[in-house]
Amino acid sequence: MAEIVLGTALAAIGAGLAVGMAGLGSGIGQGIAAAGSVGAVAEDEDMFARGIIFTALPETQAIYGFLIAILLMVFSGIMGAPKELAVTSGLAAIGAGAAVGFAGLGSGMGQGITASSAVGAVVENEDMFARGIIFTALSETQAIYGFLIAILLMVFGGIMGG
């Protein structure tokens, strides 16, 4: 096993934070949305497809976290070609991981709560579907901000792009 320098080890922490925190938020959010959807489907079988859509929405935060974690692992030398990442870049990697992780935590839980409420609204009144999707999608923005900042930190923190 190749020796991992401190910068790369810090990037590994960043990768863990990214996927761990984002996954936690996404998982809790998805659990809440899924519990609501199961309740809706128990009463109305036609709700299955719409329940799946609302339940899938809080998945995106975990995808952002996963993507940042993979990029950090590839560009820090943990995966692929060996690379010695500077300590300062390693600190930037922790920042990138924390950005997408914490943003995903809040966004995922918020989106799950809204999705569960939207499922309840749709099962009560079918016309609420489009409006439910819009309200649920609003909580996505925080995760996008976190993802964008993570990418910028990686680019300008010397991890990606030279």
Added chain:
Amino acid sequence: MAEDITTLITGLGFPSVEAFIALLIIAIAVIALIAVISTIRPVLSMYPYTYPNARVRARKGRLFTDKQYTEILESQSLEEVKNYLRGIPDYTKYIDEFPLEKALDTQLAETYDLVARIAPDNSKDAFNFLLKKWDIRNIKSIIIAKEAGLDADETMNLLVPFGELSDKLNTLVDAENVTEVLNGLEGTDYAPILEDALPVYQETGILLPLEASLDKYLLENLLRTAATPEDDNTAYLHEYIGNIVDISNIKIILRAKADGLNFEDIEPYMISNGYQVREWKLKDLMESEDVAGVVNGLEGTDYAPMLSESLNDYQETGSIATFETALDHHVNETANRISLKNQFGIGPMIGYLNKKEKEIKNLKTIVRGKKEQDLSTSVIKEMLV
């Protein structure tokens, strides 16, 4: 840049960059832990309600709309009402199995049973206790039927096949008289309650003390199950049940005062402690001279404004129905407010049960209206809540 950072770190008193990074990682871990705990806690309190709330909201969406009420009101006969309800999935199951009113009550009982089964643990006790409502209703129906001399089939048509006593109903129906019915309840929670009221019944032949003791048992214990609010959800449940108890007491006092009864006549029928109308206040109200005195005595409670408004109507018509309508409206408003304020908790369940009760009440009004040939559609419509 790296040298600048190293200089800054050593300038801050850290022996090495590694020591600083270790501290940084610990700080991030602590912040992460605080963030996780503080955000997860409120979310987890909503979690147990997501499944039941989706189910009750689905059922709420199936409640009768104004259009459906208009359609069913236009039915020319009871058979048409029956056909209409046969087309509503929630009622289909019972319409052909039971007489119309029994089918409606059974559907309501099934709704209560469902809510009790899916309610989260911290509010399950109250919803489970609420199921005793069907036992009490059945016992009351049986003793009334015995007193009226109805046969077994006629009596069975009055009973709802739900509740803890559902297995015992056949035995109770076969009893010869009221006393035998009470003997048949031996070993249940209801036996000691009815035993206390039995001497008054045996002396006077009036069933009211037996019925009142059962109602009192239900409401007193229901209020007790929600009396120690652990969180917002149980506090809302306590508020809702408390309002029902208060309103039950106020209605009894108003009726008694309208009939000129005094403290001793009313006292046995009171639920000893209410929500806003506590024991000492109840005593004051029971000692009031007349209906106006009761309304004035409620000053400072939520019930005072609506009852004061209804007082003029009462003085003009002499009917306490105006108070009863206002009080029932207050219970509905309370349920509606709770369902909107507490959307991620117990609110939707309370709101739904209240609306379902209203739907069944309206459908029974329509059924009874259609039974009376001379009642026009517009008159029945006015009677709906």
